[in-house]
Amino acid sequence: MPAQMPEIPWHKPRKAEPRQPLSRSLIVETAVRVLDAEGLSGVTMRRVAQELGTGPASLYAHVSNKEELLDLVLERVTSEIRMPARPEPGRWKEQITEICFEAQRVLTSHRDVSLVSLGSIPLGESQLAITEFLLDLLLQVGLPPQVAAWALDGLGQLIDTDAYEASVYAERIARGTDIGEYFGQLHSFLLALPADRFPVLQGMADTMLAGGGDERYAFKIEVFLRGLESYLPAGARADRHRPSRHRLDA
Amino acid sequence: MPAQMPEIPWHKPRKAEPRQPLSRSLIVETAVRVLDAEGLSGVTMRRVAQELGTGPASLYAHVSNKEELLDLVLERVTSEIRMPARPEPGRWKEQITEICFEAQRVLTSHRDVSLVSLGSIPLGESQLAITEFLLDLLLQVGLPPQVAAWALDGLGQLIDTDAYEASVYAERIARGTDIGEYFGQLHSFLLALPADRFPVLQGMADTMLAGGGDERYAFKIEVFLRGLESYLPAGARADRHRPSRHRLDA
DNA sequence: TCGACTCGTAGAACAGTGTTCGTCCAAGGA
DNA sequence: TCCTTGGACGAACACTGTTCTACGAGTCGA
Numbered sequence: 001m002p003a004q005m006p007e008i009p010w011h012k013p014r015k016a017e018p019r020q021p022l023s024r025s026l027i028v029e030t031a032v033r034v035l036d037a038e039g040l041s042g043v044t045m046r047r048v049a050q051e052l053g054t055g056p057a058s059l060y061a062h063v064s065n066k067e068e069l070l071d072l073v074l075e076r077v078t079s080e081i082r083m084p085a086r087p088e089p090g091r092w093k094e095q096i097t098e099i100c101f102e103a104q105r106v107l108t109s110h111r112d113v114s115l116v117s118l119g120s121i122p123l124g125e126s127q128l129a130i131t132e133f134l135l136d137l138l139l140q141v142g143l144p145p146q147v148a149a150w151a152l153d154g155l156g157q158l159i160d161t162d163a164y165e166a167s168v169y170a171e172r173i174a175r176g177t178d179i180g181e182y183f184g185q186l187h188s189f190l191l192a193l194p195a196d197r198f199p200v201l202q203g204m205a206d207t208m209l210a211g212g213g214d215e216r217y218a219f220k221i222e223v224f225l226r227g228l229e230s231y232l233p234a235g236a237r238a239d240r241h242r243p244s245r246h247r248l249d250a
Numbered sequence: 251m252p253a254q255m256p257e258i259p260w261h262k263p264r265k266a267e268p269r270q271p272l273s274r275s276l277i278v279e280t281a282v283r284v285l286d287a288e289g290l291s292g293v294t295m296r297r298v299a300q301e302l303g304t305g306p307a308s309l310y311a312h313v314s315n316k317e318e319l320l321d322l323v324l325e326r327v328t329s330e331i332r333m334p335a336r337p338e339p340g341r342w343k344e345q346i347t348e349i350c351f352e353a354q355r356v357l358t359s360h361r362d363v364s365l366v367s368l369g370s371i372p373l374g375e376s377q378l379a380i381t382e383f384l385l386d387l388l389l390q391v392g393l394p395p396q397v398a399a400w401a402l403d404g405l406g407q408l409i410d411t412d413a414y415e416a417s418v419y420a421e422r423i424a425r426g427t428d429i430g431e432y433f434g435q436l437h438s439f440l441l442a443l444p445a446d447r448f449p450v451l452q453g454m455a456d457t458m459l460a461g462g463g464d465e466r467y468a469f470k471i472e473v474f475l476r477g478l479e480s481y482l483p484a485g486a487r488a489d490r491h492r493p494s495r496h497r498l499d500a
Numbered sequence: 501t502c503g504a505c506t507c508g509t510a511g512a513a514c515a516g517t518g519t520t521c522g523t524c525c526a527a528g529g530a
Numbered sequence: 531t532c533c534t535t536g537g538a539c540g541a542a543c544a545c546t547g548t549t550c551t552a553c554g555a556g557t558c559g560a
Binding site for chain 1: 400
């Protein structure tokens with residue numbers, strides 16, 4: 001065996017080593033890690049590639065777009081949402097509320113990922129599974145099919161929007177904004193409004209800012225579900241609907 | 251008067267000419283023009299500056315941020331929303347519905363500007379005026395103050411989200427996607443779902459895709475308003491609430 | 501009338517971004 | 531064995547928001 005030739009110095013070996021072979025799912029996993037660590041704006045092709053010890057161009061063999069990558073990230077995150085075993089039409093409002101909160105819990109646990117879901121039609125596997133579950137539930141309750149179908153749309157928007165709003169808050173806090181001070185500023189801003197043009201708003205400054213995110217979220221869900229309830233045929237309304245008292249009711 | 255000295259060639263006059271002196275409102279106007287012509291992603295500091303015959307750095311004397319510029323753009327757009335002269339509690343649901351559609355009309359007439367309003371607290375003058383109007387209306391109807399306050403939150407989210415969703419559609423069309431073909435693909439996608447895991451969804455493909463944007467929008471508004479209605483104290487419910495028949499009611 | 505002193509105007513540059521091009525290497529098939 | 535194929539990837543392109551720094555014109559006080 002002859003002595004090995006030295007490397008020609010300017011002809012470097014092409015790469016160091018990618019520990020694992022690059023793959024679609026590995027890239028998505030990494031992107032989620034970066035997302036959790038630095039937020040959605042931190043998820044750049046370069047950043048993800050760097051985390052994998054390579055350059056951005058390498059990602060494009062497995063993912064056609066940044067948009068597609070983000071869709072995959074969203075789908076992976078959505079798959080963490082744990083759904084109940086089966087629909088319980090007897091307590092459909094409670095069950096939907098629980099699902100909404102579970103969804104928000106998962107979404108907000110991955111920074112501002114919910115921004116991705118706004119304005120994108122949910123066609124991922126987990127997203128469809130959730131749709132299927134809710135649709136089934138609403139039909140079992142007795143809602144007309146068209147009402148159930150459109151209601152899903154609204155419910156999805158409610159979840160996404162609220163999750164995004166919550167994450168905007170969270171990001172603000174993460175960036176060091178004192179949330180108490182922030183609310184104080186908001187409060188005094190409302191109080192400082194000219195009373196001749198904004199009499200109602202100015203007088204209700206406290207009421208406008210009352211309640212935490214969860215409380216407001218629960219309220220919006222309840223309003224939507226009560227509205228849905230009104231579409232129940234008379235028969236279904238009788239046995240399914242046990243009107244739940246609420247402290248805001250008169 | 252002596253003959254004028256020639257210009258030293260390499261010592262060019264610092265600038266050509268900004269027709270009008272730069273100003274905050276002129277910049278915002280220009281940004282809106284660019285927005286209408288090229289969409290939100292076309293609104294860059296360079297693009298706006300170019301339209302004004304100058305460089306991006308010049309804008310920063312009047313506007314501290316791109317974020318601030320976009321907020322100003324949103325406020326200017328919002329000021330185009332025409333509100334009714336005064337609240338009419340006797341037909342509050344109809345009036346709110348009209349306002350929602352008017353808001354959507356204005357927002358979608360400026361491409362995808364509604365993306366700006368998602369996740370930003372509406373503190374602009376026109377935005378506050380709308381809030382003031384709706385709050386006044388809801389209180390006159392007889393809703394408890396806390397309900398009215400939180401309802402505004404939900405109503406705003408509904409308007410913004412739907413406007414954004416509509417604009418995503420519109421942008422897709424503007425980019426040349428055949429919308430009929432697109433819906434056809436969606437339809438056959440739903441039909442191709444495995445029937446064992448998505449029986450309901452697969453069977454309701456038509457129902458899921460039924461209805462145009464306006465119809466769906468109207469439905470969501472109606473659901474939310476009916477939900478709100480249920481928070482009316484018994485007394486107010488009697489005279490204010492004339493239950494409106496709806497073709498989807500059973 | 502003359503400086504000083506602002507303040508709006510910009511060119512250049514910085515550190516990023518998503519994406520594409522063309523080249524390289526290694527594995528698989530004929 | 532050669533040839534093809536497809537993933538990897540350095541370099542580059544055309545952008546982005548923002549800052550630095552110098553320059554010009556105008557105003558104000560002396």
